[in-house]
Amino acid sequence: xxxxxxxxxxxxxxxAAGAIADLVAGTPRALLGxxxxxxxxxxxxxxxxxxAAGELDVSELRICQxxxxxxxxxxxxxxxxxxxEREVLTPLxxxxxxxxxxxxxxxxxxxxxxxxxxxxxxAGGVDLQLLGIGSDGHIGFNEPCSSFSSRTRVKTLxxxxxxxxxxxxxxxxxxxxxxLTQGIATISDARHLVLVASGEAKAEAIALTVxxxxxxxxxxxxxxxxxxxxxxxxxxAASRLKHADYFRATYAAKPSWQKL
Numbered sequence: 001x002x003x004x005x006x007x008x009x010x011x012x013x014x015x016a017a018g019a020i021a022d023l024v025a026g027t028p029r030a031l032l033g034x035x036x037x038x039x040x041x042x043x044x045x046x047x048x049x050x051x052a053a054g055e056l057d058v059s060e061l062r063i064c065q066x067x068x069x070x071x072x073x074x075x076x077x078x079x080x081x082x083x084x085e086r087e088v089l090t091p092l093x094x095x096x097x098x099x100x101x102x103x104x105x106x107x108x109x110x111x112x113x114x115x116x117x118x119x120x121x122x123a124g125g126v127d128l129q130l131l132g133i134g135s136d137g138h139i140g141f142n143e144p145c146s147s148f149s150s151r152t153r154v155k156t157l158x159x160x161x162x163x164x165x166x167x168x169x170x171x172x173x174x175x176x177x178x179x180l181t182q183g184i185a186t187i188s189d190a191r192h193l194v195l196v197a198s199g200e201a202k203a204e205a206i207a208l209t210v211x212x213x214x215x216x217x218x219x220x221x222x223x224x225x226x227x228x229x230x231x232x233x234x235x236x237a238a239s240r241l242k243h244a245d246y247f248r249a250t251y252a253a254k255p256s257w258q259k260l
Contacts, residue, residue, distance in 0.1 A: 003247040009198040013042025019260040028060040030127040039132030048091035065101030067181035102180040113152040129190035137218035141181035150183030198234040207240040
């Protein structure tokens with residue numbers, strides 16, 4: 001696992017966008033897994049700026065979804081399909097034809113989960129999966145104590161996660177109780193995992209993920225097992241890392257030819 005500590009939230013976005021740009025330069029039809037929430041927004045802003053400036057061609061890029069609420073009506077502005085269209089596809093000039101995602105409105109939810117697993121396999125697998133992290137250490141909607149061997153499935157959200165997400169809805173009562181989410185094993189199938197975080201509120205979760213024990217109570221700690229995982233954080237999110245000075249030194253000393 002590589003830990004990259006940068007000055008601020010905007011710098012987190014630039015570094016992660018650089019990794020995605022490097023991927024697309026070598027693999028134009030790459031499958032990019034995207035996350036929702038506030039953490040990845042600087043990444044999408046940085047990518048859109050590169051595309052608008054003519055520095056990056058993403059016309060062949062494919063996008064896949066990490067998770068989806070269950071039970072929101074089609075077209076609901078806070079469905080994750082709508083959020084990704086608004087925050088990722090449209091700014092990058094992509095269409096729904098470039099997009100894969102689970103069906104949170106399906107009558108048979110387990111079948112919808114199995115179908116999404118098949119879609120990801122048939123698409124050749126995820127090349128780079130962008131991840132945020134919850135304040136309790138969840139990735140996707142794999143809440144604490146999720147199995148490291150889990151695949152795409154229905155999950156019940158914790159009260160803490162629903163409180164965190166209530167800001168996107170009119171009230172807590174409007175936040176769905178259930179989601180479809182890629183499991184930890186599904187996420188770990190991606191060839192490169194890039195987790196981004198900023199702010200003091202994420203510092204404890206980052207410390208447990210990077211330096212804590214491998215434990216289901218901190219789902220993001222599964223990144224410790226991945227052969228190519230990168231954690232990009234700002235100084236505030238890195239504030240509880242005991243080995244922060246070492247992480248800064250190793251990143252500063254990277255050979256110029258070595259990518260993230």
